[in-house]
């Protein structure tokens with residue numbers, strides 16, 4: 120199953136993830152400043168649930184402005200990398216958690232944050248994933264998803280029977296893996312959120328090949344009715 124293949128791939132890529140993304144390159148990080156600024160603005164003062172945080176590059180910027188961050192990932196290897204970052208650990212906790220079981224995470228949140236994750240969610244799981252994320256915040260809380268815009272060689276032209284765009288990835292040891300990687304058009308993004316009530320904003324930043332999708336629910340799936348979203 121491709122979900123497990125992606126989990127294994129990212130688990131094994133953890134130690135080289137940041138460098139492979141250019142996150143250790145000052146010029147690359149500088150190019151991402153418009154995105155970083157928006158992360159800080161949107162997360163300011165909030166109690167943030169970060170989904171699929173990886174080695175925590177983006178956790179750094181969310182946590183600069185947030186009141187607290189619970190940064191979660193499926194792979195312990197990525198969290199181990201994040202532990203080595205100089206994060207404000209009085210306000211940041213790292214937690215092993217499956218993005219498809221957000222209901223198991225303890226805490227009350229008023230923002231969801233995730234980078235380079237939505238593009239990996241299989242279309243067949245998208246609605247239940249978004250519903251799970253919405254179920255963790257009260258109405259009026261932002262869900263911020265940041266993904267990549269395609270580069271010259273990003274589109275493989277390979278799709279599975281569900282319509283997921285498939286790429287093949289190779290790790291430094293030569294092992295290869297298939298990953299789902301969507302490059303959505305705006306109308307496709309709107310369709311993903313069409314089952315939910317709220318305000319959707321889509322911003323594209325071609326100069327740094329990034330996309331920011333922000334959704335602010337007007338009615339939370341589970342949380343608004345009883346005023347408390349803790350589900351244990």
Ligand SMILES: C[S@@+](CC[C@H](N)C(=O)[O-])C[C@H]1O[C@@H](n2cnc3c(N)ncnc32)[C@H](O)[C@@H]1O
Nearest residue numbers: 126129171172173192193194197217218234235
């Ligand atoms: C493309 S990386 C993004 C990492 C990080 N957000 C960043 O941008 O630096 C995708 C991340 O998703 C994590 N992941 C894969 N499957 C997951 C799942 N089912 N639940 C939570 N995290 C998952 C991987 O371990 C990996 O860290």
